[in-house]
Amino acid sequence: MIALFKSEFYKLRKSSIWLLIFVSPLLSFFIGLLEFNEVPQFEGMQWVTTMGMMAIGHAILFLPLLTGVFASFVCRYEHAGGGWKQLLTLPVHRGNVYVVKMLLVALLIGLTQLLFVMALLVIGWIKGFPADIPWNVIGSSIAGGWLACMPLLALQLFVSVAWSSFAAPLAINVIFTIPNMLIVNSERFGPYYPWAQPFLLMMPDSSESFGALNASAETLFIVIIGSFAVFFLAGLLYFQRKEI
Amino acid sequence: MSEFIIETKNLTKKFGATRVVNHVDLKVKKGEIYGFLGPNGAGKTTTIRMLLGLARPSKGSIHMFGKDIRKEKLAILRKVGSLVEYPSYYGHLTARENLEAVRVLLDVPKSRIDEVLSIVRLTKDAKRPVKGFSLGMKQRLGIATALLGNPELLILDEPTNGLDPSGILEMRELIKSMPKEHGITIVVSSHLLSEVDQMATQVGIITKGRIIFQDSIQKLREQASSSIKLTVNDVEAAWKTLLSNGYTTDLVQNNIYIDRGTDDQVAAIVKSLVEHDFSIYRVEEQKKSLEEIFLELTGKEGGLL
Numbered sequence: 139m140i141a142l143f144k145s146e147f148y149k150l151r152k153s154s155i156w157l158l159i160f161v162s163p164l165l166s167f168f169i170g171l172l173e174f175n176e177v178p179q180f181e182g183m184q185w186v187t188t189m190g191m192m193a194i195g196h197a198i199l200f201l202p203l204l205t206g207v208f209a210s211f212v213c214r215y216e217h218a219g220g221g222w223k224q225l226l227t228l229p230v231h232r233g234n235v236y237v238v239k240m241l242l243v244a245l246l247i248g249l250t251q252l253l254f255v256m257a258l259l260v261i262g263w264i265k266g267f268p269a270d271i272p273w274n275v276i277g278s279s280i281a282g283g284w285l286a287c288m289p290l291l292a293l294q295l296f297v298s299v300a301w302s303s304f305a306a307p308l309a310i311n312v313i314f315t316i317p318n319m320l321i322v323n324s325e326r327f328g329p330y331y332p333w334a335q336p337f338l339l340m341m342p343d344s345s346e347s348f349g350a351l352n353a354s355a356e357t358l359f360i361v362i363i364g365s366f367a368v369f370f371l372a373g374l375l376y377f378q379r380k381e382i
Numbered sequence: 383m384s385e386f387i388i389e390t391k392n393l394t395k396k397f398g399a400t401r402v403v404n405h406v407d408l409k410v411k412k413g414e415i416y417g418f419l420g421p422n423g424a425g426k427t428t429t430i431r432m433l434l435g436l437a438r439p440s441k442g443s444i445h446m447f448g449k450d451i452r453k454e455k456l457a458i459l460r461k462v463g464s465l466v467e468y469p470s471y472y473g474h475l476t477a478r479e480n481l482e483a484v485r486v487l488l489d490v491p492k493s494r495i496d497e498v499l500s501i502v503r504l505t506k507d508a509k510r511p512v513k514g515f516s517l518g519m520k521q522r523l524g525i526a527t528a529l530l531g532n533p534e535l536l537i538l539d540e541p542t543n544g545l546d547p548s549g550i551l552e553m554r555e556l557i558k559s560m561p562k563e564h565g566i567t568i569v570v571s572s573h574l575l576s577e578v579d580q581m582a583t584q585v586g587i588i589t590k591g592r593i594i595f596q597d598s599i600q601k602l603r604e605q606a607s608s609s610i611k612l613t614v615n616d617v618e619a620a621w622k623t624l625l626s627n628g629y630t631t632d633l634v635q636n637n638i639y640i641d642r643g644t645d646d647q648v649a650a651i652v653k654s655l656v657e658h659d660f661s662i663y664r665v666e667e668q669k670k671s672l673e674e675i676f677l678e679l680t681g682k683e684g685g686l687l
Contacts, residue, residue: 228487
């Protein structure tokens with residue numbers, strides 16, 4: 139499994155796709171930088187409000203899209219040159235291959251999240267935010283956003299493994315990501331929509347509250363863990379039985 | 383332990399209702415070059431995919447190195463190098479990086495990469511991205527990848543597909559040298575008899591999913607039975623004379639053919655013709671070519687040559 143991870147990491151490192159982890163944190167950085175939310179009642183809460191602003195574009199749009207792109211990409215170079223054939227005739231467990239691919243994408247999303255925090259810290263330093271950084275809120279928001287990407291990741295990896303086309307899984311992803319802006323407003327559907335979950339978990343509690351953001355953390359966690367388990371097991375089972 | 387490196391029993395693969403591979407019993411001995419021969423769509427690739435665990439048999443068993451593939455797949459795959467249909471590669475990596483990505487999984491020393499690169503003569507191009515390679519070079523890289531793990535068994539599916547004549551020659555020499563130099567057993571599939579004829583020691587012929595011949599290449603050649611062709615002045619009369627003298631011969635296109643005649647029989651027939659004052663212009667031996675046997679075995683519709 140470690141060898142497999144090394145091999146996969148090697149293939150990924152030599153491609154340029156990992157550069158995409160910089161895109162969203164960079165854009166969020168500018169959004170955060172240009173944001174002057176001088177509302178008196180938020181005095182002393184600049185960290186959280188700024189992060190809330192930055193998270194809107196990042197979590198509604200970029201996190202779901204990036205998850206799909208990365209998932210497609212770790213399968214793309216296998217589909218393109220007959221890599222599956224070669225990889226699966228080597229002494230490796232199919233299950234491990236699948237899990238390693240998923241870990242790799244999770245790692246990339248994780249790095250994106252870390253860069254996002256760094257962007258926030260730089261903004262705070264430039265603008266002179268209070269010295270007591272609310273690590274609790276930031277930490278849980280970042281980790282929550284990452285965690286909420288997992289069901290989506292499992293789903294996208296499933297689709298990407300099944301279809302040899304690179305564009306089709308991406309198209310699906312875009313189609314389902316666009317309505318996000320509407321769905322996060324829905325209290326009924328929002329929590330169950332995999333593409334909306336990153337946003338719901340990433341928004342800090344205190345800044346704003348509307349629509350599906352009112353859903354309790356427990357509901358979200360159950361939905362996320364539940365749907366992750368379903369998508370992951372379905373994908374894994376499919377991959378293990380797939381005839382190459 | 384059986385003496386066979388590969389032994390399948392009743393191996394069957396169904397796609398829907400059609401049996402693409404139908405009760406195939408492959409037997410490959412150690413050190414052989416096994417030519418797996420059949421027209422396009424006969425079930426060669428499907429059989430090979432099952433041997434490599436890429437596809438699941440609908441019925442039947444596969445034993446390799448005396449192990450059941452369902453139980454010890456990884457142990458088997460560790461000893462097998464393969465190239466299935468088209469070469470597999472990662473286009474964004476160079477030849478060396480491609481091999482490195484596989485090497486990590488096989489846990490062989492880094493020096494092995496240089497060895498296999500020099501075996502397939504890609505050392506010069508090792509630093510180029512593979513997407514710029516010609517098909518022949520990709521094919522050679524595929525062979526290099528297959529050799530990387532010091533396999534005991536090499537399974538090559540149509541390794542000369544898409545190669546130019548010099549590439550084919552090179553590939554053939556490479557394949558022929560393996561059992562001698564490294565003691566590797568090789569299964570090589572092809573739809574070209576001439577190709578198999580030039581390198582294989584054992585032949586298995588498959589058509590419509592069934593094995594119709596499996597033996598040494600010599601046995602196949604022996605089936606190339608000879609007949610004697612006689613060219614005489616008055617064929618019709620000569621044939622009748624022979625028949626009335628008790629010699630059964632075939633009359634085909636103004637020639638008389640003696641099938642599987644012994645030397646004495648031939649001599650007697652010639653003598654009888656001379657005695658009846660026929661002019662004998664030629665006495666020739668006619669051998670069936672391997673191609674003809676192959677077409678006979680597979681049925682004409684294969685469209686092989």
